[in-house]
Amino acid sequence: MTGKLYIVGVGPGHHDHMTFRAKEVIGESDTIVGYETYVNLVSDLIEEKTVHRYAMTQEVERAHQCIDLAKSGKIVSLVSSGDPGIYGMAGLIYETLAESGWDPKDGLEVEIVPGVSALNSCASIVGSPLMTDFAVVSMSDLLVPWEIIEKRVESAAKGDFVIVIYNPASKKRIHQLQDTRKILLQYRKPTTPVAIIKGAFRESETIVMTDLENLPNHSDKLGMISTVIIGNSSTYSYKDLMINPRGYKSKYNLEEQTNPDLKVQ
Amino acid sequence: MTGKLYIVGVGPGHHDHMTFRAKEVIGESDTIVGYETYVNLVSDLIEEKTVHRYAMTQEVERAHQCIDLAKSGKIVSLVSSGDPGIYGMAGLIYETLAESGWDPKDGLEVEIVPGVSALNSCASIVGSPLMTDFAVVSMSDLLVPWEIIEKRVESAAKGDFVIVIYNPASKKRIHQLQDTRKILLQYRKPTTPVAIIKGAFRESETIVMTDLENLPNHSDKLGMISTVIIGNSSTYSYKDLMINPRGYKSKYNLEEQTNPDLKVQ
Numbered sequence: 001m002t003g004k005l006y007i008v009g010v011g012p013g014h015h016d017h018m019t020f021r022a023k024e025v026i027g028e029s030d031t032i033v034g035y036e037t038y039v040n041l042v043s044d045l046i047e048e049k050t051v052h053r054y055a056m057t058q059e060v061e062r063a064h065q066c067i068d069l070a071k072s073g074k075i076v077s078l079v080s081s082g083d084p085g086i087y088g089m090a091g092l093i094y095e096t097l098a099e100s101g102w103d104p105k106d107g108l109e110v111e112i113v114p115g116v117s118a119l120n121s122c123a124s125i126v127g128s129p130l131m132t133d134f135a136v137v138s139m140s141d142l143l144v145p146w147e148i149i150e151k152r153v154e155s156a157a158k159g160d161f162v163i164v165i166y167n168p169a170s171k172k173r174i175h176q177l178q179d180t181r182k183i184l185l186q187y188r189k190p191t192t193p194v195a196i197i198k199g200a201f202r203e204s205e206t207i208v209m210t211d212l213e214n215l216p217n218h219s220d221k222l223g224m225i226s227t228v229i230i231g232n233s234s235t236y237s238y239k240d241l242m243i244n245p246r247g248y249k250s251k252y253n254l255e256e257q258t259n260p261d262l263k264v265q
Numbered sequence: 266m267t268g269k270l271y272i273v274g275v276g277p278g279h280h281d282h283m284t285f286r287a288k289e290v291i292g293e294s295d296t297i298v299g300y301e302t303y304v305n306l307v308s309d310l311i312e313e314k315t316v317h318r319y320a321m322t323q324e325v326e327r328a329h330q331c332i333d334l335a336k337s338g339k340i341v342s343l344v345s346s347g348d349p350g351i352y353g354m355a356g357l358i359y360e361t362l363a364e365s366g367w368d369p370k371d372g373l374e375v376e377i378v379p380g381v382s383a384l385n386s387c388a389s390i391v392g393s394p395l396m397t398d399f400a401v402v403s404m405s406d407l408l409v410p411w412e413i414i415e416k417r418v419e420s421a422a423k424g425d426f427v428i429v430i431y432n433p434a435s436k437k438r439i440h441q442l443q444d445t446r447k448i449l450l451q452y453r454k455p456t457t458p459v460a461i462i463k464g465a466f467r468e469s470e471t472i473v474m475t476d477l478e479n480l481p482n483h484s485d486k487l488g489m490i491s492t493v494i495i496g497n498s499s500t501y502s503y504k505d506l507m508i509n510p511r512g513y514k515s516k517y518n519l520e521e522q523t524n525p526d527l528k529v530q
Contacts, residue, residue, distance in 0.1 A: 016286035019276065019381060023285075059511075083381075085388040091396035091511045098503040105504070112389035116284060116348075116379050123350040124377035131356035132409070133417050135400040135426060143512030144397070148425070152398050155424025159417040161400060238363040239370070246324075246356045247408030 002108055005070040007090050009083040009115025013041055013202035017116045025113055026077050033066050034079035042079060050074075063092045067100075070108055083117035087138055087166055118227040119164045122197040125207060127241030129195070129229050134162040139169065139176040146176065153180045157187040162244065163230040168196075169222035177222065181215055184230060188212060193231040193242040196221045209240050267373055270335040272355050274348040274380025277466035278306055282381045290378055291342050298331050299344035307344060315339075328357045332365075335373050348382035352403055352431055383492040384429045387462040390472060392506030394460070394494050399427040404434065404441040411441065418445045422452040427509065428495040433461075434487035442487065446480055449495060453477060458496040458507040461486045474505050 006025040011017035026032065026045050033052045054062050062078070070076045084090045090112050102108060123130045135156035141149055156163050163184075168177045184192070190213035198206040198221050208218045212230070222228070235244050271290040276282035291297065291310050298317045319327050327343070335341045349355045355377050367373060388395045400421035406414055421428050428449075433442045449457070455478035463471040463486050473483045477495070487493070500509050 011284065016289070017284045017379065019282045019284050020288075021281040024281070083385050083389075085385060085393060086395045087511075088396075090389070091393035091509055094393045094503070094506060094508045095510050098506075098508060103504060104506065112393075114282065114381050114385040114389040116381060117385060120348050120350060120379040120382060120385070124348075124355070124379040128350060128356035128359045128377075130351045130401075131353075133400065133402045133414070135398070135421070135424070136395075137398045149398070152424040152426060155420045155426070156400070158423075159400070159420025160413070161417060161420070238359070239368060241359060241363075241369065243359045243363060244356055245360050246352075 003070040003072065003074040003076060004109045004111070005066055005093070006075075006077045006111050006113055007084045007088075007093055008077045008079050008113040009085070009088065009117070010038070010042055010079060010081055011083075011116035012118070012121040012200045013081060015042075017121060017201055019113070019115060022113050022115060025111070026079065029075045029077040031069055031074045031076045032079055033062060033069070033076060038080050041081060059089065059092055063089065063096045066093065067096060067108065081115075083115040085112055085114055086117045086119070086136070118166060118197075118200065121200040122164070122195070122227045122229060125197055125200055125205075126195040126209065126229060127238075127243050129162050129231060129235060129242050129244050130164075131244040131246050132162055132232065132234060133159070134164060135159070136164045136166065138166040139173060139180070140167040141173070141176065149176070150179065150183065153183050157184050160187075160232045162232045162235065165228040165230065167224070168226055168228045169219070170224055174219075177228070178216065181212060185212055188233065193235050193237045195229045195242055196226060197229070198223065198226040200227070207240075209237065209242065211237075268335040268337065268339040268341060269374045269376070270331055270358070271340075271342045271376050271378055272349045272353075272358055273342045273344050273378040274350070274353065274382070275303070275307055275344060275346055276348075276381035277383070277386040278346060278464065279466040280307075282386060282466055284378070284380060287378050287380060290376070291344065294340045294342040296334055296339045296341045297344055298327060298334070298341060303345050306346060324354065324357055328354065328361045331358065332361060332373065346380075348380040350377055350379055351382045351384070351401070383431060383462075383465065386465040387429070387460070387492045387494060390462055390465055390470075391460040391474065391494060392503075392508050394427050394496060394500060394507050394509050395429075396509040396511050397427060397497065397499060398424070399429060400424070401429045401431065403431040404438060404445070405432040406438070406441065414441070415444065415448065418448050422449050425452075425497045427497045427500065430493040430495070432489070433491055433493045434484070435489055442493070443481065446477060450477055453498065458500050458502045460494045460507055461491060462494070463488065463491040465492070472505075474502065474507065476502075
């Protein structure tokens with residue numbers, strides 16, 4: 001008897017930004033697995049279901065349990081905030097299944113339900129920073145050597161990418177964002193706009209608009225539920241927003257909209 | 266009299282992956298503005314509303330009209346597929362408002378409603394490519410000089426980023442992805458997994474799993490509604506999936522899950 005395994009992103013910490021598909025598959029599931037915090041985000045949807053809550057740092061065990069439950073015939077939703085396809089549980093599930101010789105066409109059915117990730121939600125709150133090419137970098141060096149991350153920051157700086165930073169800091173992870181700032185200051189102006197978004201769309205949401213120069217003054221806003229967006233050479237601040245125009249330097253003239261020859265893709 | 270302007274992403278071409286907030290603000294609006302194709306995606310939600318449909322290449326005019334309508338007291342939803350905060354209309358709206366001296370605290374109220382963008386939806390369909398740092402690059406050189414894009418591709422290659430390519434090709438835009446492939450082949454193996462996703466979550470959805478070597482054999486799958494995901498040095502294929510393990514090279518042993526000392530963040 002084979003069940004089904006959904007790996008579900010419920011978006012930022014507010015039901016409003018969950019997709020219909022996420023709610024649908026949670027409704028269809030008999031078993032819910034997830035971090036305590038994530039499971040609590042959807043507590044109203046899972047009242048009559050079997051719920052397995054986990055503490056942090058138990059991902060491998062959790063992946064195995066989800067797969068075993070689904071193989072035993074359960075319909076399982078592994079729930080997380082954001083998008084499980086971005087630094088989430090999708091990888092560990094597929095990795096575990098691949099090691100066991102799983103065949104997607106013939107074995108356990110798996111569906112990743114994408115969600116609004118921190119890059120989507122945080123950008124929407126602070127303006128329009130992602131109108132141009134951007135790089136997404138996690139500061140977590142638990143599974144990735146710091147030299148690799150440092151090299152990526154430098155590459156992103158050289159490419160003039162807007163940079164979205166996941167996991168910018170934790171109690172033990174302090175120097176990483178400081179080092180990142182130092183690298184970026186070799187390539188970008190001290191006045192480059194920076195946004196720190198803590199707890200996007202949660203009741204505790206806190207936004208700080210600052211710049212590379214002044215970033216160290218706001219380390220109290222960094223933590224496990226913070227995201228940092230660092231502008232590129234085209235990003236400008238306007239009131240409390242960070243704006244990237246469309247195009248490298250805005251080529252079109254906003255007054256020209258009556259010109260029928262103006263073609264803007 | 267001041268209305269309100271929502272810039273709304275309805276996700277990939279299927280209602281399932283729209284957020285509750287997107288549906289809510291469309292319901293609340295009396296006026297809907299958008300590309301013909303996007304507006305048609307939500308035709309069932311807008312039957313009794315005033316609808317302004319646009320052809321491609323009229324973004325600037327559309328931005329002005331939305332702002333004027335909202336200023337005249339209308340509640341306006343500017344609708345697009347995906348996430349308007351990623352290469353979408355958010356930038357042009359804020360840019361136009363900023364040029365007019367708009368004050369977000371005191372003037373027209375604007376809300377960006379984030380959605381599931383191509384990077385989220387396409388990754389969910391092909392496996393788990395975005396478990397590691399990634400760069401998002403648009404091949405459209407209408408508003409960005411090609412030399413800038415080329416430099417970004419090279420930087421992303423050097424940083425060993427997984428690369429998500431928006432707007433990979435159009436009838437007139439052919440050489441860009443070919444040049445990108447040549448650059449990447451200087452840094453990555455010809456066997457590096459590549460996914461082409463056309464029309465994600467639409468009825469016409471087509472997926473091709475290939476590699477850098479064989480990418481040119483699939484140019485018929487490239488176009489305005491295609492996205493390309495190119496793996497990095499850690500990406501591997503398994504059956505029809507592209508998998509990135511968590512961590513640079515998976516540090517943890519999947520068999521060690523019973524070891525209480527194993528800490529995986």
